[in-house]
Amino acid sequence: MLPRQIVNLAALLSLLLGSGAHELPRPSSVWFEAEFFHHVLYWTPIPNPSESTYYEVELLRYGVEPTYWKPIRSCSQMLAMSCDVTMETLDLYRSNGYRARVRAVDGSQHSKWTFPETRFSMDEVTLTVASVKLEMRNGNIVGAIQLPRPEVAPKGDTYENIFHNFREYQIEVRKVPGHYESHGKVKNESFKLPIPRGVGEFCVRVKPSVGSRVNKEVWSKEECILLTSQYFTVTSISIFFTFILLLYGALTFCLAFQLYVRRRGKLPAVLVFKKPSPFNLISQFSHPETQDTIHTLDEEAFPKVTPELRDSDMHGSTDSGFGSAKPSLQTDEPQFLLPASDPQAGGTLEKGLPQELENNCGSGGGSNSADSGICLPDPRLCPGAEPSWGPQVGSDSRDREDSGISLVQNSRGQPEDAQGGSASGHVSPLGPEEPAEEDSVAGAFQGYLKQTQCPEEKAAVLEEVSSSAEDLDPQFRTCLDTEAGWPLPALAKGYVQQDSPEMILAPLQTPEGQWDQPNEDWSLLGLTSCGDLGTPDWSFAHDLANLDCVPAPGGLLGSFDSDLVTLPLITSLQSTE
Amino acid sequence: MKALCVSLCLLGAGLFLCSAHTRGLRRCLISMNLHHMEDSFRGIKAAIQAKDTFQNVTILSPSETLHGIKNLLAFYVDRVFKDHQELNPQIMRKISSLANSFLYMQKTLQQCQKLCHCRQEATNATRIIHDNYDQLEVRSAAIKSLGELDVFLAWIDKHHRGTSAASRQGT
Numbered sequence: 001m002l003p004r005q006i007v008n009l010a011a012l013l014s015l016l017l018g019s020g021a022h023e024l025p026r027p028s029s030v031w032f033e034a035e036f037f038h039h040v041l042y043w044t045p046i047p048n049p050s051e052s053t054y055y056e057v058e059l060l061r062y063g064v065e066p067t068y069w070k071p072i073r074s075c076s077q078m079l080a081m082s083c084d085v086t087m088e089t090l091d092l093y094r095s096n097g098y099r100a101r102v103r104a105v106d107g108s109q110h111s112k113w114t115f116p117e118t119r120f121s122m123d124e125v126t127l128t129v130a131s132v133k134l135e136m137r138n139g140n141i142v143g144a145i146q147l148p149r150p151e152v153a154p155k156g157d158t159y160e161n162i163f164h165n166f167r168e169y170q171i172e173v174r175k176v177p178g179h180y181e182s183h184g185k186v187k188n189e190s191f192k193l194p195i196p197r198g199v200g201e202f203c204v205r206v207k208p209s210v211g212s213r214v215n216k217e218v219w220s221k222e223e224c225i226l227l228t229s230q231y232f233t234v235t236s237i238s239i240f241f242t243f244i245l246l247l248y249g250a251l252t253f254c255l256a257f258q259l260y261v262r263r264r265g266k267l268p269a270v271l272v273f274k275k276p277s278p279f280n281l282i283s284q285f286s287h288p289e290t291q292d293t294i295h296t297l298d299e300e301a302f303p304k305v306t307p308e309l310r311d312s313d314m315h316g317s318t319d320s321g322f323g324s325a326k327p328s329l330q331t332d333e334p335q336f337l338l339p340a341s342d343p344q345a346g347g348t349l350e351k352g353l354p355q356e357l358e359n360n361c362g363s364g365g366g367s368n369s370a371d372s373g374i375c376l377p378d379p380r381l382c383p384g385a386e387p388s389w390g391p392q393v394g395s396d397s398r399d400r401e402d403s404g405i406s407l408v409q410n411s412r413g414q415p416e417d418a419q420g421g422s423a424s425g426h427v428s429p430l431g432p433e434e435p436a437e438e439d440s441v442a443g444a445f446q447g448y449l450k451q452t453q454c455p456e457e458k459a460a461v462l463e464e465v466s467s468s469a470e471d472l473d474p475q476f477r478t479c480l481d482t483e484a485g486w487p488l489p490a491l492a493k494g495y496v497q498q499d500s501p502e503m504i505l506a507p508l509q510t511p512e513g514q515w516d517q518p519n520e521d522w523s524l525l526g527l528t529s530c531g532d533l534g535t536p537d538w539s540f541a542h543d544l545a546n547l548d549c550v551p552a553p554g555g556l557l558g559s560f561d562s563d564l565v566t567l568p569l570i571t572s573l574q575s576t577e
Numbered sequence: 578m579k580a581l582c583v584s585l586c587l588l589g590a591g592l593f594l595c596s597a598h599t600r601g602l603r604r605c606l607i608s609m610n611l612h613h614m615e616d617s618f619r620g621i622k623a624a625i626q627a628k629d630t631f632q633n634v635t636i637l638s639p640s641e642t643l644h645g646i647k648n649l650l651a652f653y654v655d656r657v658f659k660d661h662q663e664l665n666p667q668i669m670r671k672i673s674s675l676a677n678s679f680l681y682m683q684k685t686l687q688q689c690q691k692l693c694h695c696r697q698e699a700t701n702a703t704r705i706i707h708d709n710y711d712q713l714e715v716r717s718a719a720i721k722s723l724g725e726l727d728v729f730l731a732w733i734d735k736h737h738r739g740t741s742a743a744s745r746q747g748t
Contacts, residue, residue: 063635063728096728099632117627121727123619212611212734214619 024104026111027055032100032120035128036159037150039089039120041075042082043102046111053106054078059088060099062119069101076105089120090154093162097121122162126216127208129169132223134204141193141225145169145206166211176201176224201226611734614678618726620671626724631717636709637725638702646736648703649729650683653722656710660719675726682733 027043034040041057057075060067075083089098098120104111118124130146147159160167168187172180183193193204203224209217637649658676663669710718 060632062632063637063725067633067635069633096635096637096725096731101632115632117623119626119724119727123615123622123727212615214612214615 024053024106024109024111026104027102027114030100030102030114030116032116032124034092034120034125036125036148036162037086037090037153037157038084039086039092039125040082040084041100041102041116043114045079045081046104049079049104050106052078053104055080056103056105056110057083057085058101058113059085060101061095062099063096086152090152090157092120092125093122093157097124123213123215126218127163127210128218129206129208129220132204132206132220134223134225136195136225136227139195141195141202141204143171143191143193143204143206143223145189145191145208147189163210163213166213168209168211170207170209170217171204172207172219173202173204174222176203180205195227199227610678611730614675615727615730617671617674617678618730621668621675621723622727624665624668625720628720629717629724631713631721634709634713634721635725636706636713636718636722637728638705638709645702646729646733647683647686648700649706649732650679650686652703652706652710653726653729654679654683656707657719657722660715661723662716662719672723 025046027046030041030043032039032041043055046053054076057072058069059072060069070088072083072085072088075085077083085100092098096119099115100120101113101115103113128148130148133144133146135142149158168185169189169191170185171183171191171193173183173193174180201224203222205219205222207217207219209215654676658672658679661672663672710722712718713721
């Protein structure tokens, strides 16, 4: 009896010990973590595992006969806590799912099986995308969602085929380093986002979902794009090139118009004036016979011109002095004294001179005259009064527009010049005697030469003029013979004013070379003037003085032809200031 | 005038019948909110399937026809929801939601029954399901049947896509 009880107790003890010895703690939990065609079974390790502890994994295809547990040898690794069972569950998306179980094994010992709480089906698959590609296009951010394409997936089992309907994607955007902001859901794998304001780096992430399913969803990795200022867009480049074309078109039009205007604006050949060249001066020097010579006039030798000339229109003419001859010169006004070769000639001249001339010069000579007439000096300046230049009372010599010489009357006299100026006309240049009145005198001097002659010397002058008439230059002869009243332009370009009709204005042809001509002003009619000629600026005046033209009653002027008396000789003097 | 009124009335009745017929067709296709049902099942799946101890036994056999789905709806409504005893109120609420959705679908499909031709295969498939259910203990069978609702919903989704495509091709 007693041995049976002992055997039973021993058997009972051995059973208890054996169960405990072969009993390893089982894994506390087993679960699946799966993505599209990436299925992994996880388990928690047993407490205090040994180095030889490993885990056995078995799978069951649910609802497919014959139902059996298939061991997965690849999962029985030492100290492994997970196992990739993708290759064993490729038909997951076409079946009712799989059941799994895991147990620990350590040598001859093994634990109990541990099951996942739920059946492993496609509902357990976490939805995700592979990546997102971003690019700038037409002012928008265009995104392309790249779906997962696992290589182990069977042919035909794509994401789009398995989850055919109700695919959606949640989009979020953030500007670095800000937070994400939702931009709504899209139902396609491509989307457009308007370019956010500002420039910088923008990141986008996407979370997929299926409207008819309750699968887990995870955000994709963010994809960033750097936005810079859109300077070179199609619009800006097109506007720039359009502006360039318009600019070139406007420039071309302006150039063409300018060329057209220039061609139409050509001057006639007659009005094209040639600029003076040095060669012209040389030619003038080589042909002294064509030059205007300056001759001093003896007032006494020339009959006076009527004073009407002072107020006549000829003073206002703008010609060279020889074209505005008027009968008023024949008045008895002793403003312009013409030399006479004989008393008859002098008397004729005296008669011929218009009274107007005397009046004209008496008030100041050729002031306000714009013509080329003759302005005779005031007889009150005699005897021997040196005409000094000054502005006319009641007149403005600067108003003259002609090219003649305007003689300005001045009451002052210089007795020392009386002798010099008694026999012949004076050429009293402008200058230092009247510095204050230089401006008006300079203007007056452009067309007229004022001379003063003593009445008692005029007759002698006339005789001298008449005797020397034959020696005169042929051109001057022609001038003297002219009864028109004013000398021809070939001789002079201005006027010589004389204050007595006895005076004869006669040009004296001087030898060549004795004249020290001014630089450019050549239009002077040389007059033999004895005495002080005034300013040293008149180089020709010095020459005249060197000629020993001692004024004597009559003088050279007295040798003039009587015909000369009838013609008022017009000389022009140009100041060489 | 009276003839015109009669003709107009007949025309209106005919339009009404056609619209009812069209609505009935649309009901067969539209009246199922699968997402709601799947969401409800997700809430009870872990609790229900964890209690399923018979891992290698399957109750639902594949039935993808419209008649098979209508029979399964009757199976769940008439046997499974009635045999399951749930103590957890949260789980009970979701199971009730599922039961109501199944009832609505059952009534909708009853109108579509006239338009479909029922086949013998669908009848045989329904008999197998009932036999499998009867081999287990009632509470275990009910738990296992509730645990297999995801399979049933997948069949419904598949049938819904197929019928939707057919209706789009017909119109």
